[in-house]
Amino acid sequence: MPSGPTRSASATPNGTARRSWRRRAARHISARALWSTRLTEPILYSFRRCPYAMRARMALTVSETVCEIREVRLRDKPAELIAASPKATVPVLVLPDGWVIDESLDIMRWALGRNDPEGWLAGDDAALIHANDGPFKHHLDRYKYPDRHASDPAEHRALGLAMLERLEARLAAGAYLCGEQRSLTDAAIMPFVRQFAAVDRDWFAAQPLPGVQRWLAGQIASDLFAAVMVQRPQWRPI
Numbered sequence: 001m002p003s004g005p006t007r008s009a010s011a012t013p014n015g016t017a018r019r020s021w022r023r024r025a026a027r028h029i030s031a032r033a034l035w036s037t038r039l040t041e042p043i044l045y046s047f048r049r050c051p052y053a054m055r056a057r058m059a060l061t062v063s064e065t066v067c068e069i070r071e072v073r074l075r076d077k078p079a080e081l082i083a084a085s086p087k088a089t090v091p092v093l094v095l096p097d098g099w100v101i102d103e104s105l106d107i108m109r110w111a112l113g114r115n116d117p118e119g120w121l122a123g124d125d126a127a128l129i130h131a132n133d134g135p136f137k138h139h140l141d142r143y144k145y146p147d148r149h150a151s152d153p154a155e156h157r158a159l160g161l162a163m164l165e166r167l168e169a170r171l172a173a174g175a176y177l178c179g180e181q182r183s184l185t186d187a188a189i190m191p192f193v194r195q196f197a198a199v200d201r202d203w204f205a206a207q208p209l210p211g212v213q214r215w216l217a218g219q220i221a222s223d224l225f226a227a228v229m230v231q232r233p234q235w236r237p238i
């Protein structure tokens with residue numbers, strides 16, 4: 001005996017069951033269509049002002065990776081983001097096959113590994129990026145948010161300056177951190193230097209850091225940066 005909706009629908013003389021099965025089927029088909037539409041391109045959970053998300057968006061843009069960008073609020077994270085990555089930091093990239101990449105550097109390297117028209121991976125200086133993400137970020141947070149960390153901002157500004165001097169030495173030798181072309185290292189570090197500079201613009205402008213000042217200004221003024229800083233409404237599930 002065949003089973004399924006046809007049998008139950010035809011068993012009802014007035015056709016009510018058939019109609020309700022059709023409604024259910026229609027819902028099912030449209031849900032499937034929606035699902036497959038969503039899964040044709042990667043989804044990036046992002047927050048516009050997050051420096052980690054900025055660098056991921058830069059690499060995705062340079063690598064011409066088309067993806068759906070879902071702008072989230074950190075205080076109102078969607079369940080979809082938490083389900084994809086329980087640590088719930090941004091950025092998170094969900095690939096069409098369900099694979100999740102939830103570290104910004106991994107997203108950059110994945111995207112550029114697929115397509116790297118500007119040769120960004122040739123400038124992947126892991127040690128310099130590690131110094132940025134570790135000690136420099138530590139001092140940046142304590143310089144920028146002394147109340148939050150009960151920290152002395154002047155002390156942490158001075159300690160952060162050591163990283164800027166390290167960058168200055170590089171930028172005296174070339175236009176970018178790894179030579180004459182912008183690379184993964186520039187994109188990975190720039191959003192954090194931008195934050196550091198913005199805490200006290202006059203102080204930053206007065207430092208003997210002409211290379212860093214030029215480098216930062218050039219990247220902030222770039223088409224790439226403008227493209228990744230486009231404002232988007234908060235994403236909400238349909």
Ligand SMILES: N[C@@H](CCC(=O)N[C@@H](CS)C(=O)NCC(=O)O)C(=O)O
Pocket residue numbers: 047049050051052053074088089090091102103104105
């Ligand atoms: N190591 C992570 C760090 C990402 C991160 O800490 N992002 C911040 C926003 S800038 C975040 O999502 N914090 C979680 C929160 O504020 O709830 C990466 O590189 O992707």
